Amino acid sequence: GNTPLLSFxxxxxxxxxxxxxxxxxxxxxxxNLEGSSPLHLVSKSLVYHNDxxxxxxxxxxxxxxxxxxxxxxxxxxxxxxxxxxxxDMKGIRKLLLAGANLNITNSLGVAPLHIVCKSGASFLxxxxxxxxxxxxxxxxxxxxxxxxxxxxxxNASSVCRVLVENGADIGRKKLLQCHxxxxxxxxxxxxxxRTQGAPYSQWTMQFKQERENFARS
Numbered sequence: 001g002n003t004p005l006l007s008f009x010x011x012x013x014x015x016x017x018x019x020x021x022x023x024x025x026x027x028x029x030x031x032n033l034e035g036s037s038p039l040h041l042v043s044k045s046l047v048y049h050n051d052x053x054x055x056x057x058x059x060x061x062x063x064x065x066x067x068x069x070x071x072x073x074x075x076x077x078x079x080x081x082x083x084x085x086x087x088d089m090k091g092i093r094k095l096l097l098a099g100a101n102l103n104i105t106n107s108l109g110v111a112p113l114h115i116v117c118k119s120g121a122s123f124l125x126x127x128x129x130x131x132x133x134x135x136x137x138x139x140x141x142x143x144x145x146x147x148x149x150x151x152x153x154x155n156a157s158s159v160c161r162v163l164v165e166n167g168a169d170i171g172r173k174k175l176l177q178c179h180x181x182x183x184x185x186x187x188x189x190x191x192x193x194r195t196q197g198a199p200y201s202q203w204t205m206q207f208k209q210e211r212e213n214f215a216r217s
Contacts, residue, residue, distance in 0.1 A: 002032050009041040015051060019058055028062035035070030043076035043095070046088040053090035066098045073106030081112045081124060102133040109140025117148040120155030122162050129166045136169050144169065
């Protein structure tokens with residue numbers, strides 16, 4: 001069953017109310033029958049509100065486990081990087097800074113990077129790789145992130161480029177076409193954040209510094 005906090009988070013995300021429930025003793029590590037924790041419920045809804053990063057921080061400070069798995073084996077970061085939610089980088093950032101393990105797989109052998117490569121979010125793929133995602137990790141069907149990116153219809157070449165630049169294995173025959181695309185992209189396209197005009201490396205270096213500061217605090 002659901003505790004008051006879990007019930008509240010299924011339909012409400014008022015920061016003050018969440019903080020009040022925690023102050024009154026709500027357990028931020030509790031899970032319902034499906035294994036969903038408060039952090040799972042919030043991470044599933046990152047796309048709907050602008051202040052979810054603050055809500056995530058409140059729940060983390062309340063003792064939540066950032067790597068808790070539900071009955072499907074999904075951690076909060078699995079849900080946070082899905083196709084709909086991946087636009088909310090602030091919420092994802094909170095989970096990464098809190099130590100989200102990007103190589104935990106769910107019951108299908110799927111890691112967060114596999115999800116991102118399927119959706120075609122190249123910027124997010126680069127971020128996950130910079131935070132320790134395994135670029136050659138196979139899912140339950142034996143597909144690597146590069147296999148998945150190659151099969152994606154949207155932004156396939158840009159995601160492949162990110163993966164190859166970060167050490168993806170391109171030795172398999174089925175990846176020959178992707179290798180050709182990625183090689184062309186490497187030769188002629190700068191690797192920049194189109195939204196901010198800054199190199200990815202600059203953004204992720206700032207991100208890493210924040211994580212180190214967080215760990216020391």
